[in-house]
Amino acid sequence: HSAVSRRRPVIELKSDDQLRKMRVAGRLVAQILAAVREAAAPGVSPIELDRLAAAMIAEGGAVSSFLGYGGGYGLPPYPAVTCISVNNEIVHGIPAERPLVAGDLVSVDFGLSVDGWHGDSAITFGVGEPDPEREALSEATRQAMWAGIAAARIGGRVGDISAAVERSIRSARTKYGIVADYTGHGIGTAMHQPPDVPNVGRAGRGEQLVKGMCLAVEPMITLGSPNTATLDDEWTVVTRDGSVAAHWEHTFALTSRGLWVLTAEDGGEAELTARGAKFGPLE
Ligand code: MF3
Ligand code: CO
Numbered sequence: 001h002s003a004v005s006r007r008r009p010v011i012e013l014k015s016d017d018q019l020r021k022m023r024v025a026g027r028l029v030a031q032i033l034a035a036v037r038e039a040a041a042p043g044v045s046p047i048e049l050d051r052l053a054a055a056m057i058a059e060g061g062a063v064s065s066f067l068g069y070g071g072g073y074g075l076p077p078y079p080a081v082t083c084i085s086v087n088n089e090i091v092h093g094i095p096a097e098r099p100l101v102a103g104d105l106v107s108v109d110f111g112l113s114v115d116g117w118h119g120d121s122a123i124t125f126g127v128g129e130p131d132p133e134r135e136a137l138s139e140a141t142r143q144a145m146w147a148g149i150a151a152a153r154i155g156g157r158v159g160d161i162s163a164a165v166e167r168s169i170r171s172a173r174t175k176y177g178i179v180a181d182y183t184g185h186g187i188g189t190a191m192h193q194p195p196d197v198p199n200v201g202r203a204g205r206g207e208q209l210v211k212g213m214c215l216a217v218e219p220m221i222t223l224g225s226p227n228t229a230t231l232d233d234e235w236t237v238v239t240r241d242g243s244v245a246a247h248w249e250h251t252f253a254l255t256s257r258g259l260w261v262l263t264a265e266d267g268g269e270a271e272l273t274a275r276g277a278k279f280g281p282l283e
Helices: 016-039 046-059 132-150 158-170 270-272
Strands: 082-086 089-091 107-115 117-126 184-186 193-197 214-217 221-223 228-230 238-239 245-247 252-256 258-261
Touching: 016 046, 016 107, 016 117, 016 252, 016 258, 046 082, 046 107, 089 107, 089 221, 089 245, 107 132, 107 245, 117 132, 117 245, 117 252, 132 158, 132 214, 132 221, 132 245, 132 252, 132 258, 132 270, 158 193, 158 214, 193 214, 258 270
Parallel strands: none
Antiparallel strands: 082 089, 082 107, 089 238, 107 117, 184 193, 184 214, 214 252, 221 245, 228 238, 252 258
16 A cells, blocks of 8 residues: 555535525525625615624524634634625625725625524625626626536536636636636535635546535636735735626535525526526425
8 A cells, every 4th residue: 555645625415404404594695695785885885784794694593604704714803794895806805884886896705504504605796887897797707606506416526617617707708817816615514615616627627526515616707817915904805906806606515306506596496407407406
């Protein structure tokens, strides 16, 4: 035998009953994100949106996955229940006092747990009159997320998801920067678990996809260069060139029946079916 052992991440596989618990968390994530989006308007500040989300977490009997996160990893504990990243902010934006203004492109990233099971999702939207270039950027990111999810199947590999995300972005009419410094991830009894789910890669590579896996797919793309920098607050990730960025994310499960998008209101039925992927919710 060899002295060299390849380190394989231990991936948490969920039973059907555990997946149903993840769905409870995911549904609440979807409802709260919808409410936050509804409340966002010119003159409303990200910090007010964060307070709305915090109140709904409490009402739903859930626990924020974000608040206090990172304290044990050498990062300052994250101070809010949402990440709200505006314009040139890519991800992990700390909700600001400055009110939103018409034209802002806003990403809201949100995660919580119910009974210890986590859900994590992000949306991007424009405030006020839609700007075509920014709307197209957000839509390309959303399409890439769904392409990635729809590429997953039992017996496949994590690289199938990454390759589909990358291909979707590269096939857009506009050339976008694909942020490679941050990835999607496994999720379950913790928000971040192995394996990483990169937004670029090669099909057929990486961890095998098996029944009971839950993954968060979260492409981030920019109107310019994909290079990132982190602000002095140690959280907010911005584009180095100041270009505007978008971010979308869903948590999904590989069930015995197909794919179940736990943080989508409809479980992913519409978007998966449109892509010829197998929609596989559990009762
Ligand atoms: N939800 C982010 C992700 O998608 C992580 C947020 S970091 C936190 O992985 F500190 F805000 F929790
Ligand atoms: Co995530």
